[in-house]
Amino acid sequence: MRKKLIVANWKMNKSVEESLEFLSGIEQNLSGLKYDLVICPPFISLFAMKAKADKLKISLGAQNCFYENSGAYTGEVSPHALADLGARYVILGHSERRNYFHENGKVINKKILKALENNLKVILCVGEDALQRHERTEIEFVINQLKECLHSVNSEDILRITIAYEPVWAIGTGKIVSSKEAQEMASKIKDFISQSYGNFLSSKISILYGGSVSKENYKEFLSLSCIDGILIGGASLDLKNFIDIITH
Numbered sequence: 001m002r003k004k005l006i007v008a009n010w011k012m013n014k015s016v017e018e019s020l021e022f023l024s025g026i027e028q029n030l031s032g033l034k035y036d037l038v039i040c041p042p043f044i045s046l047f048a049m050k051a052k053a054d055k056l057k058i059s060l061g062a063q064n065c066f067y068e069n070s071g072a073y074t075g076e077v078s079p080h081a082l083a084d085l086g087a088r089y090v091i092l093g094h095s096e097r098r099n100y101f102h103e104n105g106k107v108i109n110k111k112i113l114k115a116l117e118n119n120l121k122v123i124l125c126v127g128e129d130a131l132q133r134h135e136r137t138e139i140e141f142v143i144n145q146l147k148e149c150l151h152s153v154n155s156e157d158i159l160r161i162t163i164a165y166e167p168v169w170a171i172g173t174g175k176i177v178s179s180k181e182a183q184e185m186a187s188k189i190k191d192f193i194s195q196s197y198g199n200f201l202s203s204k205i206s207i208l209y210g211g212s213v214s215k216e217n218y219k220e221f222l223s224l225s226c227i228d229g230i231l232i233g234g235a236s237l238d239l240k241n242f243i244d245i246i247t248h
């Protein structure tokens with residue numbers, strides 16, 4: 001049985017020094033990992049964290065990348081350069097990128113294709129906001145996001161994408177979906193992948209839950225058979241909290 005995946009999204013938090021201290025803290029508290037672990041620090045910490053992360057068998061991920069490998073794109077970060085420095089994953093389609101930086105499905109799709117071309121694994125975030133949940137259109141909304149974002153992703157590449165279901169109303173709010181709602185969404189996502197890529201690939205694709213996961217509720221999500229792991233924002237920033245979660 002494959003291990004469940006725990007992804008830490010540090011967002012725009014921690015200096016390089018603090019990132020390294022955090023890894024040292026994990027090292028002192030770690031005796032054999034039950035989970036596959038990915039830490040997504042700010043870009044500036046990736047290079048410095050690489051050696052110790054390798055030693056601890058923790059994968060590193062970026063929180064974003066651009067859809068070209070090089071060129072006159074001031075301030076953007078190349079997926080080729082990220083892969084070259086040893087990042088294995090990249091988070092794409094996060095609601096904060098969609099909302100604050102106006103990334104739409106087309107842009108996210110271009111980023112996904114370029115990330116895959118560079119052998120990065122993609123953690124694709126999808127999720128409805130409060131209005132769609134209220135109107136009960138969340139499934140249609142999420143499936144539509146998947147259609148846009150996965151446009152022309154082929155069968156050879158689909159398993160290099162992990163889908164993170166992150167209802168926007170649950171991110172950083174302390175609100176979570178019920179197990180039943182998480183299961184329902186995971187099964188609709190699987191149905192969509194099955195229709196687009198066949199049953200076998202659908203049975204293999206990983207689906208994470210993200211949105212206010214904390215040390216109080218993580219067990220509930222990790223125990224669901226249809227959920228292959230969790231994506232943690234706020235609760236991954238505090239060393240003690242994070243260690244409690246990854247070592248339970």
Ligand code: PEP
Nearest residue numbers: 171172210211212233234
């Ligand atoms: C996230 O940033 O993807 C996230 C799930 O954040 P939080 O855990 O803080 O809700």
